[in-house]
Amino acid sequence: MDKGIICVLTSQTFVHYLRMVRIENAKLLMVLGPTLSLEQIARSVGYENPRHCYKGFKQYVGQAPGSYRERETGEAVKSIKL
DSSP states (O other), X not given: OOOOHHHHHHSSOHHHHHHHHHHHHHHHHHHHOTTSOHHHHHHHTTOSSHHHHHHHXXXXXXXXXXXXXXXXXXXXXXXXXX
C-alpha cells in the first residue's frame, strides 16, 4: 500500500496534518484579528462546526481557544455558546 505524500513528508496522517494547519491558522487569526469571533475563526479555517474546532484546539494547544486568545492578546474575550 502506498503512503500519501503528506504522511511521507510529515510523518503524520493527512487528518492530523490538516488539524495542525487549521489550528495554527486559528491561533494566528486570534492574535491578528481580535474583533473576529471564535465562531468566525473556526469557519474561516475550515471547520463547519465550531465545536470541532474548539475540541481540536484544546487537544492540540492544551487550552481553550478563548483562554489562548486572552493570554496571547491580553484581552478578555466574550464567551460564545458552542
